[in-house]
Amino acid sequence: MPGGGVVGSPANTEGPLTPAASRGSSQRSSPSLERMRLEWERERKMRELEDHEKQRQHEEKQRQHEQEEKEKQRQHERQEKERERQEKERERQEKERERQHEQQEKEKQRQHELELARLRSSGAPAACILTGAWQNELGSNMTISAVNGAGQFSGLYLTAVSAAEKPILESPLNGSQHVDNLEQPTFGFTVKWSFSDSTTVFVGQCFMDDQGKETLQTMWLLRDKAKSMDDNWIATMVGTNVFTRIKEQNLGESVRSDL
Structure with a gap:
């Protein structure tokens, strides 16, 4: 070839050649x-x-x-x-x-x-009002609050004897006395026992001797709860109690002691 060159060879090419496809x-x-x-x-x-x-x-x-x-x-x-x-x-x-x-x-x-x-x-004559603390011959105690103008009163009763199986508890009482004539008046009260189904009704009279000592002569009926009518005949008991004022308070002292 003229000039000694190679046909198709690029002149002054540096580095590797990269195919067109790549x-x-x-x-x-x-x-x-x-x-x-x-x-x-x-x-x-x-x-x-x-x-x-x-x-x-x-x-x-x-x-x-x-x-x-x-x-x-x-x-x-x-x-x-x-x-x-x-x-x-x-x-x-x-x-x-x-x-x-x-x-x-x-x-x-x-x-x-x-x-x-x-x-x-x-x-x-000397007056008898039930207000105060009382005790009977068996050692049972009751405390009666002030008697109102109509003769009504309430209080608490703590018996010393009981045939109930439960422990003895203080029980409420409610009653009344005659206040139209306070010379040895009659009275009555009911005790609803707190530890049994029984109820006791007391009636009595307050007596005063020449020295002013007060004594409550009472008779009571205690009614047990009968299991049936067949037991009714043995459900009620009767008895008596004699109460004297604790510490032999006279009427005036009993009233003042509760103030």
Whole structure:
């Protein structure tokens, strides 16, 4: 060939030659990698957003839970304060009832003292009012509260003898005496036993000797609870008791001792 050259050989070429097919493949792969990278980046951001949202929801739930707990605590505190207020109010009312009851009892006692003073000043025979503490020959004790203007009274009875299986308890009594004539008056009262199904009715009269010593002569009927009508005939017992005032209080002393 002219000039000694080689036909088709490029002149002054440096470095390795890359086939045309290989260069086209490399150029085509670059956009694919870029798309993959962008897709991966997008997924990563989505995961971050999801994690952030989950975290936010978790914190929101925790915040709501804390608010609910605080509200429960506030409600509990309000309820406790309300209970305390109600308890204090109940105590106040109870004290007020006790105060009123004491005032009423004192007024009753005062009225009795006035009545006694009137009787003594008028020269009337010695009066017998059941108010006070009494004991019978068996050691049973009863305490009678102030007798009101109508002659009614209440009290407590503690018997010293019992056939009941349960332990003996103090039992309430209610009764009345004649107050139209206080010279050796008659009276009656009922005891509803707290430790059995029995009931006892007492009737009697208060006697006073020349020294002013008072004695209650009584007769009683005790009714047991019969299991059937066939047992009715043995369900009622009868007996007598004699009561004397404890420490031999006279009427005036018994009234004053209860003030």
